[in-house]
Amino acid sequence: MPERPKGSCIPMTDLATIAARFAIPAPIGSIQPLGRGLINDTFLIESGGSQYVLQRINGAVFSDPSRIMANLRTLQSHLIDRKPQALRLPSLIPTSEGDNYLIDDASGSWRLQEYIPDAVTLERIADPFQAREVGAMLGRFHQSTASLPTDRLSISLPGFHDTPGYFGRLVQSYASVRISDPAIDDCLDFVVSRSTLASLLEQAHGAGDIPSRVTHGDPKLDNILFHGVTGHAIALIDLDTVQPGLLLHDLGDCLRSCCNRSGENTDDSITPRFDLDICDGILSGYASTTADLLRPAEIALMYEGIRLLPFELGMRFLTDHLDGDRYFRVEAHGQNLHRARVQFALVADIERQAEQIEQLILTHFAG
Ligand code: GN1
Ligand code: MG
Numbered sequence: 555m556p557e558r559p560k561g562s563c564i565p566m567t568d569l570a571t572i573a574a575r576f577a578i579p580a581p582i583g584s585i586q587p588l589g590r591g592l593i594n595d596t597f598l599i600e601s602g603g604s605q606y607v608l609q610r611i612n613g614a615v616f617s618d619p620s621r622i623m624a625n626l627r628t629l630q631s632h633l634i635d636r637k638p639q640a641l642r643l644p645s646l647i648p649t650s651e652g653d654n655y656l657i658d659d660a661s662g663s664w665r666l667q668e669y670i671p672d673a674v675t676l677e678r679i680a681d682p683f684q685a686r687e688v689g690a691m692l693g694r695f696h697q698s699t700a701s702l703p704t705d706r707l708s709i710s711l712p713g714f715h716d717t718p719g720y721f722g723r724l725v726q727s728y729a730s731v732r733i734s735d736p737a738i739d740d741c742l743d744f745v746v747s748r749s750t751l752a753s754l755l756e757q758a759h760g761a762g763d764i765p766s767r768v769t770h771g772d773p774k775l776d777n778i779l780f781h782g783v784t785g786h787a788i789a790l791i792d793l794d795t796v797q798p799g800l801l802l803h804d805l806g807d808c809l810r811s812c813c814n815r816s817g818e819n820t821d822d823s824i825t826p827r828f829d830l831d832i833c834d835g836i837l838s839g840y841a842s843t844t845a846d847l848l849r850p851a852e853i854a855l856m857y858e859g860i861r862l863l864p865f866e867l868g869m870r871f872l873t874d875h876l877d878g879d880r881y882f883r884v885e886a887h888g889q890n891l892h893r894a895r896v897q898f899a900l901v902a903d904i905e906r907q908a909e910q911i912e913q914l915i916l917t918h919f920a921g
Contacts, residue, residue, distance in 0.1 A: 564595065564610070573599050573608050575656055576649050576666040589675075590776055591792070592882045598669060605669035606647060610662050611655075611794070615881065619663040621708035622794050623654040628706050629699070629768075629796055638698035641691070642779075642789035644668050670789050673779035679812050683785065685835025686842075691787035692773050692808050693843030696801055699768035700847060704798035707768065711795055714771060715803045717862060720869045721745070721752040727876040737891060741872050744898050751865055754858050755800055763851035769804045771795025774811035801852060802859030805840065809833055810864040814900050818893055826899040830907060833860075834914050841918040853919045857912050861904050868897030 570582045579602030588598040588607060595610040611619045623646070630643060647666040649656045655665040679685050713719050728742055758764045770777075772795045779789040811818075813829045813836070820826055874881045875890035884890055904911065 569597060569599075569608065572656070572658060572664050573601070573606070573666070576606075576608075576647050577652075578602065578604070578606060578647060578666070594794070599666075605671070607644065607667045607669050608664065609667070610664050613661065613663060616663075616711060616794060618710075619655060619665075621710045623665070625707050625710055625796050626793055627654070628702070629793065632702045633698060636698050636701075638694050640786060640788055641694045641698060642670060643793060644670055644789065644791055670779055670791075672782050673789060674782045675776055675778070676780060677775075678815050678817070679775065679829075679832050679835075682831060682835040684780070685812065685832045686839035687780065687785070687787040688775070688778055688808065688812055689836035689839025689841075690843045691778055691790065691839075692770070692804060692836075693840040693847075695770055695773075695790055696767065696804070697844050697847055702768050704766050704768060707797055710797050711771070714795060714797070715799055715866065716756075717752040717866045717869075718756060720866055720873065721749060724869045724873045724876075727873050731876050733876075735891075737895065738872070738876070741868070741891070741894055741898060744901075745865070745869060745872075748865060748901075751858070751862060755802060755855065755862060758851060758855055759800060764800060764802065764849065764855065766798045767801050769795075769797065769799035769801065771797060771799060771804070771807075773804050773808040775808075776811075800859075801848070802855060803863065805856065806859040806861075806863030807867075809836060809860050810867065810897070810900060812836060814864075814896070816896075818896060819889070820896055822892075826896045826903065828900055828903040828907060830910055830914070833911065837914055837918040848919065853915065856915045856919070857908065860911060861901055864897040864900040864904070868894045868901065871897065 566585055569585050573582045574580060583600035586598045588596045593612045593615050597608045599606045599608050611622065616622060626646060633641065633643065644667040646654055647668065648654060655663050657663055676684065679688065724745065755764065770790060772792050777790060777792040778787050779791060780786065781788045813832045814826050815829050816824045816826055871882065871890045871894035875894065879887060879890055882890055
């Protein structure tokens with residue numbers, strides 16, 4: 555994989571020049587870095603009294619940004635027809651030439667989106683109301699896209715949830731680097747002792763038990779916007795990974811992010827925990843907006859999906875650490891190893907609470 559572009563090095567004057575090429579009022583006002591994303595470079599732009607989100611799409615990850623843009627258009631027009639309540643997606647602002655995105659002199663792809671006003675993101679879930687709101691939002695997304703045939707969407711990121719593929723690449727990277735680090739060896743033992751988990755959902759999908767559906771791909775807490783006053787979840791952002799996939803990948807990813815109250819970058823003094831009350835709230839909200847959507851096999855495999863996503867992300871972080879931090883943004887070498895350990899600790903806590911999680915699934919989805 556090529557080196558990731560270094561977003562923090564983009565001079566502000568260049569950013570202003572890029573922003574001015576979109577159909578927004580001149581002159582461009584303030585420009586600030588925005589969000590905690592690990593892949594794209596994101597900036598908040600002010601112009602003509604309005605705010606916008608300017609993003610450079612990481613070309614080392616997304617080789618064909620036109621697919622992302624086509625998917626966004628397909629999704630937006632599907633949702634406009636259906637008008638689901640309280641499911642807003644940020645709209646795209648075209649370039650002055652009427653294109654959906656622009657390519658700069660260094661072949662970087664840029665796009666501009668509206669900045670949804672009155673909305674906030676949460677760093678942590680604080681109460682059951684917020685947990686329910688998260689689940690209800692993800693459910694609304696799945697329910698309202700269930701009638702969009704998956705073949706109308708392109709694959710924007712091939713192999714994105716190919717867990718067996720991630721497993722293979724981790725084993726390969728481990729074999730090819732010559733570092734001796736007990737922390738890495740422990741992680742690898744943890745992964746290898748659970749190798750059968752990697753292919754569980756793929757197999758069920760291959761056997762026709764669980765269908766391909768429209769997925770968000772990255773429904774972590776940062777990507778859900780809440781109304782600043784009412785506290786209701788109102789919008790989903792970061793739609794680059796919207797593509798055909800498995801519903802259980804989305805649900806598992808949302809839970810691994812939200813139920814880990816200490817976040818993806820906790821320090822070593824904190825043992826990451828999978829919070830059952832938050833899980834309860836999210837599943838209850840999700841069940842309330844997805845009546846009859848889930849197949850029995852999806853419900854039967856839900857626990858494994860919850861266990862799988864932190865397992866997969868842990869493997870991705872660990873591989874990137876071994877490969878020299880080429881995929882996920884880091885502040886220092888070692889951060890991806892640490893992130894991997896947090897995800898594996900979460901897997902272990904999920905396994906420790908397996909019975910209670912299965913019980914919550916039964917409570918919300920049986921019958
Ligand atoms: C990446 O860029 P960001 O933070 O939205 C990653 C997700 C991971 C997430 C972990 C395209 O998302 O898959 O779950 O980091 N996105 C991609 O924080 O790989
Ligand atoms: Mg993302």
